[in-house]
Amino acid sequence: xxxxxxxxxxxxxxLEELDQIFSLSEEIIKxxxxxxxxxxxxxxxxxxxxxxxxxxxxFEAAMLRLGGQVIGFSExxxxxxxxxxxxxxxxxxVGCYADIAVxxxxxxxxxxxxxxxxxxxxINAGDGGHQHPTQTLTDLLTxxxxxxxLSNHTIGLCGDLKFGRTVHSLVKAMKRYLNINFVFISPxxxxxPDYIKDxxxxxxxxxxxxxxxxxxxxxxxxxxxVQKERFFNEEDYLRLKDSYILTNDKLSAxxxxxxxxxxxxxxxxxSVEVDEDPRAVYFQQAKFGMFVRMALIMKxxxxxxxA
Amino acid sequence: xxxxxxxxxxxxxxLEELDQIFSLSEEIIKxxxxxxxxxxxxxxxxxxxxxxxxxxxxFEAAMLRLGGQVIGFSExxxxxxxxxxxxxxxxxxVGCYADIAVxxxxxxxxxxxxxxxxxxxxINAGDGGHQHPTQTLTDLLTxxxxxxxLSNHTIGLCGDLKFGRTVHSLVKAMKRYLNINFVFISPxxxxxPDYIKDxxxxxxxxxxxxxxxxxxxxxxxxxxxVQKERFFNEEDYLRLKDSYILTNDKLSAxxxxxxxxxxxxxxxxxSVEVDEDPRAVYFQQAKFGMFVRMALIMKxxxxxxxA
Amino acid sequence: xxxxxxxxxxxxxxLEELDQIFSLSEEIIKxxxxxxxxxxxxxxxxxxxxxxxxxxxxFEAAMLRLGGQVIGFSExxxxxxxxxxxxxxxxxxVGCYADIAVxxxxxxxxxxxxxxxxxxxxINAGDGGHQHPTQTLTDLLTxxxxxxxLSNHTIGLCGDLKFGRTVHSLVKAMKRYLNINFVFISPxxxxxPDYIKDxxxxxxxxxxxxxxxxxxxxxxxxxxxVQKERFFNEEDYLRLKDSYILTNDKLSAxxxxxxxxxxxxxxxxxSVEVDEDPRAVYFQQAKFGMFVRMALIMKxxxxxxxA
Numbered sequence: 001x002x003x004x005x006x007x008x009x010x011x012x013x014x015l016e017e018l019d020q021i022f023s024l025s026e027e028i029i030k031x032x033x034x035x036x037x038x039x040x041x042x043x044x045x046x047x048x049x050x051x052x053x054x055x056x057x058x059f060e061a062a063m064l065r066l067g068g069q070v071i072g073f074s075e076x077x078x079x080x081x082x083x084x085x086x087x088x089x090x091x092x093x094v095g096c097y098a099d100i101a102v103x104x105x106x107x108x109x110x111x112x113x114x115x116x117x118x119x120x121x122x123i124n125a126g127d128g129g130h131q132h133p134t135q136t137l138t139d140l141l142t143x144x145x146x147x148x149x150l151s152n153h154t155i156g157l158c159g160d161l162k163f164g165r166t167v168h169s170l171v172k173a174m175k176r177y178l179n180i181n182f183v184f185i186s187p188x189x190x191x192x193p194d195y196i197k198d199x200x201x202x203x204x205x206x207x208x209x210x211x212x213x214x215x216x217x218x219x220x221x222x223x224x225x226v227q228k229e230r231f232f233n234e235e236d237y238l239r240l241k242d243s244y245i246l247t248n249d250k251l252s253a254x255x256x257x258x259x260x261x262x263x264x265x266x267x268x269x270x271s272v273e274v275d276e277d278p279r280a281v282y283f284q285q286a287k288f289g290m291f292v293r294m295a296l297i298m299k300x301x302x303x304x305x306x307a
Numbered sequence: 308x309x310x311x312x313x314x315x316x317x318x319x320x321x322l323e324e325l326d327q328i329f330s331l332s333e334e335i336i337k338x339x340x341x342x343x344x345x346x347x348x349x350x351x352x353x354x355x356x357x358x359x360x361x362x363x364x365x366f367e368a369a370m371l372r373l374g375g376q377v378i379g380f381s382e383x384x385x386x387x388x389x390x391x392x393x394x395x396x397x398x399x400x401v402g403c404y405a406d407i408a409v410x411x412x413x414x415x416x417x418x419x420x421x422x423x424x425x426x427x428x429x430i431n432a433g434d435g436g437h438q439h440p441t442q443t444l445t446d447l448l449t450x451x452x453x454x455x456x457l458s459n460h461t462i463g464l465c466g467d468l469k470f471g472r473t474v475h476s477l478v479k480a481m482k483r484y485l486n487i488n489f490v491f492i493s494p495x496x497x498x499x500p501d502y503i504k505d506x507x508x509x510x511x512x513x514x515x516x517x518x519x520x521x522x523x524x525x526x527x528x529x530x531x532x533v534q535k536e537r538f539f540n541e542e543d544y545l546r547l548k549d550s551y552i553l554t555n556d557k558l559s560a561x562x563x564x565x566x567x568x569x570x571x572x573x574x575x576x577x578s579v580e581v582d583e584d585p586r587a588v589y590f591q592q593a594k595f596g597m598f599v600r601m602a603l604i605m606k607x608x609x610x611x612x613x614a
Numbered sequence: 615x616x617x618x619x620x621x622x623x624x625x626x627x628x629l630e631e632l633d634q635i636f637s638l639s640e641e642i643i644k645x646x647x648x649x650x651x652x653x654x655x656x657x658x659x660x661x662x663x664x665x666x667x668x669x670x671x672x673f674e675a676a677m678l679r680l681g682g683q684v685i686g687f688s689e690x691x692x693x694x695x696x697x698x699x700x701x702x703x704x705x706x707x708v709g710c711y712a713d714i715a716v717x718x719x720x721x722x723x724x725x726x727x728x729x730x731x732x733x734x735x736x737i738n739a740g741d742g743g744h745q746h747p748t749q750t751l752t753d754l755l756t757x758x759x760x761x762x763x764l765s766n767h768t769i770g771l772c773g774d775l776k777f778g779r780t781v782h783s784l785v786k787a788m789k790r791y792l793n794i795n796f797v798f799i800s801p802x803x804x805x806x807p808d809y810i811k812d813x814x815x816x817x818x819x820x821x822x823x824x825x826x827x828x829x830x831x832x833x834x835x836x837x838x839x840v841q842k843e844r845f846f847n848e849e850d851y852l853r854l855k856d857s858y859i860l861t862n863d864k865l866s867a868x869x870x871x872x873x874x875x876x877x878x879x880x881x882x883x884x885s886v887e888v889d890e891d892p893r894a895v896y897f898q899q900a901k902f903g904m905f906v907r908m909a910l911i912m913k914x915x916x917x918x919x920x921a
Contacts, residue, residue, distance in 0.1 A: 032655075033655070036654065036655045040343065041339075041372070043371060043372065045364070053687060054707060056685075057659070057707075057711050058711060061657055061711035061712065064657060064683040065655070065683075069371040071363075071364050071367045071371065074687060084535075084572070084574045085571075085572035085573065088579075089571070089572060090572075092590050093364075093571060093572075093590065093593050094364065096593040096594040096596075096597060097364050097365060097368035097593075097597055098364075098368065228698075264703070265704075265707075266699065266703060267699070272700075283706050283709075283710060286710040287711075290710060290711055348647070348679070350675055350678060352671070376678040376679075378670075378671050378674045378675055378678070380667060391842075391879070392878075393886075396878070396879060396880060400668060400671075400900050401671065402897075403900040403901040403903075404671050404672060404675035404900075404901075404904055
């Protein structure tokens with residue numbers, strides 16, 4: 001039963017609960033008109049303590065497309081939100097006005113803390129470098145729909161595997177499915193942390209610094225951005241950011257049914273020419289992100305098409 | 308007739324008009340579903356020239372829960388609102404787009420000025436340290452619902468009584484009802500101003516520096532925050548902010564049917580342990596604030612459940 | 615066919631297409647109730663990379679009054695929108711969530727660039743000093759409704775004719791109609807540029823520095839603000855900003871059926887006393903701006919009252 005629950009980290013939900021969310025997502029995609037009013041009279045509080053336009057848009061569009069409404073802020077300056085108030089008091093007050101809350105916060109653990117005091121479901125929309133569970137739901141739904149199944153894939157993850165929270169979450173989420181092989185593609189400085197690898201079987205992953213070496217073996221290629229803000233040093237950033245740029249040329253060796261994913265925004269790690277390739281699915285992925293959030297909101301509110 | 312009127316200060320409405328608003332609030336609380344569409348096609352302009360997330364959320368939630376819609380800003384920077392425009396021109400232009408406006412402004416008198424030029428009803432959502440009439444409506448509704456009546460109470464007001472606009476308005480509003488006794492509890496530096504006391508009968512109030520002395524006599528205890536921004540001097544603030552902290556221990560002497568109110572946000576003047584006490588009603592109070600704003604908006608727009 | 619098209623500059627639409635938009639605007643004005651739900655289930659992305667409260671309100675009110683919904687931002691700070699993302703990627707992502715986008719941008723050409731990559735219609739809501747086509751639509755609709763016809767007028771344009779993008783667009787738009795005479799009224803420093811005059815017949819316009827000289831000949835007087843931000847020099851600004859202030863006294867010589875227009879906001883170029891004169895139509899003009907945007911959104915989305 002998902003009604004009334006919170007989503008703070010990806011593994012808060014069982015595989016079966018995830019399946020319910022994905023099934024509902026697919027039903028919504030098939031017949032959006034049927035869901036135009038399911039959240040009528042419901043209010044989402046969109047609490048973005050740090051700006052993230054893309055994630056905010058995705059959540060707000062999700063709620064509005066279900067016939068619900070939105071209150072919120074897109075950036076917290078000290079004067080507006082708290083005047084020294086605790087996050088527990090804030091979420092309790094928000095719970096007087098809204099039926100469900102989405103929270104993005106620069107501090108790790110803030111959404112968890114809020115959920116413990118909250119009268120209403122809280123969804124973590126990213127807390128520092130920590131968790132971003134609806135990105136993981138988005139990634140899983142994309143794979144489920146476009147590859148028909150969440151099991152039996154070889155997934156390449158390429159770019160910044162050290163700091164990339166999206167990648168860490170996806171690895172943890174995908175290893176719950178059957179027969180998944182991971183290929184970690186990164187420069188030495190940005191390799192995936194040991195604590196992630198420690199959760200995998202030894203023969204379940206392969207590490208390399210060369211995309212060319214492995215591209216023909218992949219079913220899924222998950223590209224990530226090398227974020228400037230992760231570097232202490234301009235020089236290192238400039239040298240590494242261009243290391244793993246996907247081009248049509250590189251793609252010529254890849255499988256015909258490869259899918260190329262990216263959490264967006266991209267800077268230059270995927271050449272614009274690749275956008276025309278039917279294997280490039282990152283904008284579809286963004287759209288699936290909205291649909292999976294629609295399903296998530298419905299489940300946590302416990303509303304239904306025929307209710 | 309409230310249709311088309313403005314609400315700039317609490318005493319703009321007669322006791323009878325307040326009663327109409329409170330009655331409608333109670334009807335809405337009983338059957339929210341019946342009001343889901345009463346403001347369909349109506350637009351609220353939410354004009355927050357200074358940030359106040361809590362008040363803004365309350366108004367916007369109120370309008371959206373009536374089926375209306377909202378346009379607005381949550382913080383005015385010089386470039387966005389005016390380019391040198393007068394407040395009269397601004398409200399006239401807003402009146403071309405919206406059906407009703409809520410205005411929060413750092414300058415005393417700005418909402419009054421706007422209302423004089425406006426084509427549409429203007430609600431003052433706080434102007435400097437001056438007025439905040441919908442907080443007063445919230446307080447009155449809370450007392451009316453939880454104490455069954457607005458007459459015949461002993462009300463303790465505790466904390467910053469010198470600068471607290473909320474307290475001043477509540478005293479002025481409550482003294483219109485029968486048999487109300489006020490107990491002013493504050494350190495000497497933060498005593499209630501003479502001009503407020505001058506409006507009361509001499510035997511209608513009692514001043515003390517000790518909460519313990521009077522807590523057993525109170526029907527209502529209204530706690531307030533000691534706001535840092537009111538002090539010139541860090542030292543004075545630090546010394547006084549902790550003077551009047553409500554704890555379970557202090558409460559052991561209080562009446563069983565006491566209600567503890569607070570306009571929120573709280574800093575530390577009510578210990579978190581008190582939240583569990585059934586006499587603590589400040590989060591209910593926040594919720595009543597949304598309902599009274601729903602009723603207010605309906606009355607000023609002249610819309611009705613059966614219209 | 616306007617469905618799916620973009621509006622980047624005023625002349626993107628033929629005279630016939632403009633006529634369709636104006637006709638629909640007039641129908642909406644006659645019976646707003648009939649349009650309350652025509653955009654139900656549709657989402658407008660309101661992308662204001664620089665603040666413009668008035669224009670944003672007008673678009674958002676337009677969409678909401680059609681039963682549609684809005685996501686957006688009102689000011690882009692570097693962290694929120696892009697993290698280095700191209701405008702093409704941004705508009706493609708927005709197109710995953712929304713059905714139509716409005717873009718205000720400080721850089722000339724940004725909306726055009728966006729439209730070339732977009733999956734959804736893009737409306738330019740102002741790009742630098744360049745274009746602001748919906749202001750021009752507003753001006754044309756105002757003239758069409760209040761003067762019954764877009765042909766056969768003598769139009770005076772007064773104030774800053776050098777930098778005023780609104781004026782340049784209006785001149786270009788009006789010269790497509792029959793028998794239009796332009797009177798350019800400005801100090802020497804702020805005269806209309808040659809490249810605008812070069813598009814007119816020599817006997818189609820007259821230049822003067824004196825409003826008094828020509829006011830009795832005008833059917834339409836379009837006043838503009840002298841914007842401080844256009845000047846390098848405080849002294850020049852102070853001297854010139856008061857040069858052309860419209861007063862009741864000046865107006866005594868004008869025709870009885872003159873209409874006085876202004877794109878707003880006004881500073882002091884029209885004296886407040888003039889607001890009471892029935893010939894002052896600038897606030898009506900603002901309202902027409904909302905209606906013409908309602909019609910525009912409907913046409914670009916291809917929705918209809920009976921659809």
